[in-house]
Amino acid sequence: MSRFELGQVVSLKKGHPCGENRWKIIRMGMDVRLKCSKCGRSILLPRSRFEKRVKEILELPEQENPEKE
Numbered sequence: 018m019s020r021f022e023l024g025q026v027v028s029l030k031k032g033h034p035c036g037e038n039r040w041k042i043i044r045m046g047m048d049v050r051l052k053c054s055k056c057g058r059s060i061l062l063p064r065s066r067f068e069k070r071v072k073e074i075l076e077l078p079e080q081e082n083p084e085k086e
């Protein structure tokens with residue numbers, strides 16, 4: 018099951034404490050690393066937990082100007 022890809026922006030059932038709920042997928046593997054699009058902090062979630070927590074996919078990967086950390 019791989020509906021998730023690097024570079025997508027997703028919302029989770031629970032947002033970040035900073036008030037934002039837009040997360041960019043910056044690493045995909047056994048664990049998934051998500052970066053908060055407001056404060057830039059990243060979190061690491063096991064893949065299975067990530068898939069349960071995602072609420073919706075907000076944006077597809079951008080090819081042109083990838084935001085690099």
Ligand SMILES: [Zn+2]
Pocket residue numbers: 033034035036037053054055056057058
């Ligand atoms: Zn944040």
